[in-house]
Amino acid sequence: MAGVLQTYLPFLAANWQLVLMALLAAAVLHLLLERCRTASIPVPAPPAAVAAAAAAATITTAATAATPWRDEVAPEDDDLTPPPDVLLPRVPFSMESISPEEMVRRSEQFYKQMNGRRSVRAFSRAPVPRQAVESAIRAAGTAPSGAHTEPWTFVLVESPEVKAAVRRIVEDEEEVNYRKRMGQKWVDDLAPLGTTWLKEYLTDAPFLILVFRHAYGVDEQGQRFTTYYNEISCNLACGVLLAALHQAGLATLTSTPLNCGPRLRQLLERPANEKLVLLLPVGRPADDCTVPDLTRRPLERIMVVL
Template identity: 60%
Template sequence: MAGLGQIAPFILTYWQHFLALLLGYVLAEVFRSRSSNKPRKIEAISTDKTGIVREADIQCEPPSASTASEKQPTIKTSDAATEEEHPSPEEDAFDLESGKHIPYSIERYGEDEMKKRSQEFYLEMNKRRSVRYFSNEPVPLEVIENIVRTAGTSPSGAHTEPWTYVVVADPEMKAQIRDLIEDEERVNYEKRMGQKWVDDLKPIGTTWKKPYMTTVPYLIIVFKQVYGLTDSGHRKTHYYHEISTSISVGMLLLAIHHAGLVTLTSTPMNAGPRLRVLLERPANEKVVLLLPVGYPAENALVPDFKRKPLDEVMVLK
């Protein structure tokens, strides 16, 4: 009782402060309870097919007291976020805003058919050989045009297509080309190449003489465009022009063989500038290869070479 007697004067002196604290606590509890019953607005982030991020409003309504223990909050979305979509890794990797794109699909085959087709194509291409003995039998120009069209379907850096195929059918022009090539090749074999290079070519049987150039119905001289030109005459960058042109020539070789013709990939070393002038090609074009195209001669011979087996050209990891 003595302790209560000591506290009573303190309470009587400061009772107004205790009452204010109690009222403040009660009001705070009331406001907190009301605010928890109001719908909450949440900013949601979703992503559309193009990878563009957009915002959508989601209204979360709390359950009524009678069903609070049975139901989860209902989610209502705006029209823009009805279907929340996420781009696949492939879609997210490309920017499709700048260029025009169209749907693409190919015919698909069952596994057995794929194996059959791939085996048949390999067996056909495995018959391809570099030939130096040609017939002078004419070949329809349309066949050559289709062959070059096929080469033109090749991929290229930034789709610049940095190649030019000059097809020579005129006998006089072919004779000029042969004279030009043989002039340079004679110097190559006698001075520039060195004895080791000449010895390495002996199993093939080549010399500086190129009689097939005036025998075949067509010569195809392949030029790479080291840069392009815009309509206004300004330079246009050609990316990977050497590799792109080489891939295109690979497709040209397949098309030649598929058409029942033969060819030889020859590199006119040191003759490129003179060939460019003779064929009236612009300064941005450089000679890559010269290919005689036609039928093989009846007495044609090829070196008895064997190709590497698969385990020497393919590594599987």
């Protein structure tokens, strides 16, 4: 046996005393913790040597052990409804077959259109068709999501009273953000864009869209289920939404009001599992609207080909 250890496990053969001591120390520490937990008494801090030995004995196991899914704020595992053990039916899939030249033409046309998109802070009060906005939201709902859980809610606000209430909440928090929370460097970095804590566009724009992500899902029976990659999934949906609104000739502003989420969620009567991701004013730009003269990075600055 010693020969086998010397041949295949030289480290263990040379240091078996230390390994044995570490395992014994881990066992003693485990028994101590269990006894304290059972007796409902405070757990004393273990001696440094015992703690170090226990950590050394368990580090390999901890590194290789499988852990359950964790994503942002999620319910306890015991509260989750297990997914159905069924395979969805399959249907044929096909895409329009177009020539390579047409592929290039369409992609370049879409780029030129999207390159004209800007963040607008001056909106016309002229009405826009709600159907156009609803179709853009429907397009956003086609975004991919983790395990097809579709972890998003789009709250469309057109009521002047609700828009005014949203503006009050945002301006209350943003004034504190600019004066205290953000820090002078952040405020200075925003200065060239001309932004302040005043948000007139929240009542000028015909529509507001508030995007909420589901930290966990709730089915029709009130049972909770996991929404995998819910933050990334919502980000993808927001990107589709911006493109769809711009394609429809509507201007937007990607607003992420700091520290406003809980109050806005309460105002809009959204459930506790929904977290605010984005606030978009939507409408036509004002006649006198101006935007910063910005340029975007060229392709070679944002793409690497291997």
